[in-house]
Every structure is written in C-alpha cells, then in structure tokens.
Amino acid sequence: MAYILGIETSCDDTSAAILENEYVRANLIANQKIHETYGGVVPELASRAHQQSIVPVVDSALKQAGLTVRDLDAIAFTRGPGLLGSLLVGTSFAKSMSMALSIPLIEVNHLDAHILSHFIKENDESPVPDFPHLCLLASGGHTQIVLVKSPFDMEVIGRTIDDAAGEAFDKSAKIMDLGYPGGPVIDRLAKEGNPNAFTFAEPRISGYDYSFSGLKTSILYLIRDNLRKDPDFIEKNRNDLSASIQDTIVKILMQKLCLAAKDLSIKTITIAGGVSANSAMRNAISETGKKMGWTTFIPPREYTTDNAAMIAIGGYFKYLNKDFCGLDVVPFARG
Ligand code: KG4
Numbered sequence: 001m002a003y004i005l006g007i008e009t010s011c012d013d014t015s016a017a018i019l020e021n022e023y024v025r026a027n028l029i030a031n032q033k034i035h036e037t038y039g040g041v042v043p044e045l046a047s048r049a050h051q052q053s054i055v056p057v058v059d060s061a062l063k064q065a066g067l068t069v070r071d072l073d074a075i076a077f078t079r080g081p082g083l084l085g086s087l088l089v090g091t092s093f094a095k096s097m098s099m100a101l102s103i104p105l106i107e108v109n110h111l112d113a114h115i116l117s118h119f120i121k122e123n124d125e126s127p128v129p130d131f132p133h134l135c136l137l138a139s140g141g142h143t144q145i146v147l148v149k150s151p152f153d154m155e156v157i158g159r160t161i162d163d164a165a166g167e168a169f170d171k172s173a174k175i176m177d178l179g180y181p182g183g184p185v186i187d188r189l190a191k192e193g194n195p196n197a198f199t200f201a202e203p204r205i206s207g208y209d210y211s212f213s214g215l216k217t218s219i220l221y222l223i224r225d226n227l228r229k230d231p232d233f234i235e236k237n238r239n240d241l242s243a244s245i246q247d248t249i250v251k252i253l254m255q256k257l258c259l260a261a262k263d264l265s266i267k268t269i270t271i272a273g274g275v276s277a278n279s280a281m282r283n284a285i286s287e288t289g290k291k292m293g294w295t296t297f298i299p300p301r302e303y304t305t306d307n308a309a310m311i312a313i314g315g316y317f318k319y320l321n322k323d324f325c326g327l328d329v330v331p332f333a334r335g
C-alpha cells in the first residue's frame with residue numbers, strides 16, 4: 001500500500017491530490033480567478049499565484065485525506081509541458097518535500113497524466129481501459145490521438161498542426177466576448193442553441209492530424225460580415241453560434257478518431273483533457289461508441305481539466321516500477 005502525493009502546477013490551477021494506490025483520498029484545485037480579467041493566462045501572475053496557493057492546497061489535501069506528511073510514500077509532480085514559471089513552483093516544492101521527508105521524487109508528463117486519468121479508481125468496481133487503446137487527448141494546449149500501448153508506452157499518431165481544440169473553443173468565445181475560459185461558456189449556451197444554424201469551414205488535412213485555425217478564421221468572417229448588417233448579431237445569435245461552433249469542433253475531432261480506430265482495428269476508446277468535459281463531446285463519444293461497437297471511457301468531469309489526481313496516478317505507475325528521479329531534475333515547457 002502506498003500514499004502518493006501529486007502536485008500539478010503546469011498552467012493556472014494549483015492542485016494537490018493524495019492517492020492510496022489508485023484510489024483517490026483527496027483532489028483539491030485552487031483556480032486562479034485573476035486571469036479572467038485579462039482574457040487569458042498571464043504567465044507571471046500564474047507563477048505568483050502558485051507560490052501563494054501551493055502550501056495551503058497541499059495542507060488541505062493532507063487534512064482531507066486524514067494524513068500527515070509522515071504517511072506519504074512518494075511525491076509526484078508535473079515536470080512539463082506547461083508554463084515554465086508555473087512548473088518551477090511545483091517542481092521546487094516537490095523537491096524540497098522529497099528531500100525533507102527522504103521519500104522518492106517522481107516526475108510525471110502532464111499529457112501522459114491526462115491519458116492515465118482513466119486508471120484513477122473511485123471504487124472497486126471502477127472499470128479501466130485495456131491495452132492497447134486509443135485516446136483522444138484534447139485540451140487547451142494539445143490535441144492528439146494517442147495509441148496507448150501501456151502506461152509507459154504511448155505513441156502520438158495524430159496531432160494538431162496549429163491550434164488545439166480547447167483553443168478553438170476559447171478563441172471563438174473571445175470573438176463573441178464571452179469571457180475566459182470560453183469552452184465551458186460555449187458548452188452552456190449551446191444547450192439552448194441550434195447546431196445547424198451556421199456552417200463553418202472544416203479542415204481538409206490528411207492522415208490523423210488536426211487543424212483548427214481555418215475554423216477560427218471562418219467564424220471571424222461570418223461574424224464580421226453579419227455584424228455589418230446587424231450590430232446586434234452576436235447578441236441575438238449567441239446560443240445558435242455556440243451550438244454550431246461546438247458541433248463543428250466535435251465533428252472535426254470525431255472524424256479523425258473514427259478513422260484511426262477503423263484503420264488500427266482498436267475498439268477501446270478513451271477521451272481526456274479539458275475538452276472531454278464538453279457535453280456534446282461526451283455525447284458524441286458514447287453515441288459513436290454504441291454505433292461502432294467500441295468500449296468507451298469518458299472521465300468524470302473533475303479529472304478532465306487539470307488536476308493533481310491524474311499526476312498522482314501517473315506517479316503511482318512509476319512508483320510500482322521504482323522509476324524515481326534525482327533532485328537535479330528540471331521542468332520543461334514543451335513536449
Ligand atoms: O486540460 P486543460 O484543463 O488544460 C490544458 O492542459 O490545456 O484544458 C483546458 C481547456 C480550455 O481550453 C477550456 O476552454 C477547455 O479545456 N474546456 C472546455 C470545457 N471545459 C474546459 N471546452 C469545451 N467544453 C467544456 N465544457
């Protein structure tokens with residue numbers, strides 16, 4: 001039995017989690033509201049906020065789990081990719097704790113952790129994906145189709161050549177002045193809208209790769225042209241625009257995923273990352289899954305966006321393999 005403390009500070013959420021083997025005992029996230037004012041994450045402010053939050057968040061996670069630092073068996077932290085200044089806060093904190101407590105330090109890749117979030121267990125009945133499986137990882141920074149052969153062997157077979165899917169949501173929301181992050185707002189407004197009200201350009205790109213920059217331009221032009229005729233166009237069509245944009249993004253994501261699943265004859269399909277919190281995305285996976293005879297895994301919403309439980313599960317797999325790192329480990333910004 002092992003207690004693993006997970007620490008995630010790659011972007012604008014300070015998170016600490018404690019796992020008892022693969023079972024969650026605490027998973028706390030301190031969101032940084034400050035970035036809403038700026039319509040996006042301001043790296044310098046993010047790292048400062050991490051410094052303020054890291055001690056109280058870890059302390060609360062321990063209290064919630066009913067443990068003290070002496071009970072911990074290892075510390076797992078996000079090494080990258082992410083914002084360097086933010087990653088440094090979590091990395092330095094994890095190093096100091098590991099040194100003070102003389103327990104192993106484990107570095108975890110943020111993207112691997114999103115994919116491994118499916119192995120976090122809530123109870124004994126929680127099913128987990130088998131290997132190999134395909135994971136559609138769609139977040140604010142990345143969009144990839146990953147062939148997951150084991151927790152340590154993952155092959156990216158498709159990736160975005162420009163914007164990530166989450167970025168497509170966020171940039172579309174920015175055009176409509178809906179605030180940041182835009183994904184959850186579009187998700188909410190889309191529930192009242194018609195997904196067929198507007199049509200946008202869909203990318204024509206070969207293989208399993210994605211592209212979202214053309215969609216952004218197409219949205220921008222449609223809105224600009226209509227605003228000339230009616231200055232209240234956005235206001236009047238907010239729900240329909242949201243539903244149509246969301247529908248297009250989900251369609252784009254699903255097309256390549258279906259193609260890859262068919263070509264590789266893989267029927268275990270998972271989704272991960274912030275965009276997997278999207279209602280239409282979750283629906284599309286389960287509906288398509290039923291049609292195609294897939295076994296699908298859709299993470300609980302708390303494990304879709306950035307969280308430390310996924311870092312701790314990544315750490316747990318490495319703990320079992322005694323795959324530890326030294327105190328000289330440094331974070332990396334790009335994957
Ligand atoms: O995985 P994540 O928390 O951070 C990164 O590693 O990037 O993903 C954040 C992204 C943002 O772009 C956000 O707008 C998007 O996930 N997102 C959503 C939803 N919730 C978060 N996009 C669409 N619908 C949602 N419900």
Ligand code: ZN
Binds near residue numbers: 114274306
């Ligand atoms: Zn993430």
